[in-house]
Amino acid sequence: MEKRLKHYLEFYKNLSQKNLSPEEVESISKEMLIQIGFFQHERLIHLIVTVLFAILTVMTLFACLLIIQPVLFALELLLLVLLVPYIRHYYILENGTQQLYEYYDEIRAKK
DSSP, rough: HHHHHHHHHHHHHHHTTTTHHHHHHHHHHHHHHHHHHHHHHHHHHHHHHHHHHHHHHHHHHHHHHHHHOOOOOOHHHHHHHHHHHHHHHHHHHHHHHHHHHHHHHHHTTOO
């Protein structure tokens, strides 16, 4: 998904710098809204997964503090190691989608 988002960011960045006819602006705007919708959906799903994963991590941390078991410590470590990439991925999706909004506004301003 990150590769796809970067591709669209580069594509729309180049389009926002071009002089476009009103028909091109309308066509590109419709396509952008579809792509933004896809990325918004992806962002929502990853937000839900990331938050649930963070809750599990915190709950496991509390369990580790209350019940001293090596298995719980191993689980906590695993959850922490996996939480970092989830947060990174969500960060990229969030910022990329926000950038798509800016490109959309720039292109629509040319109308």
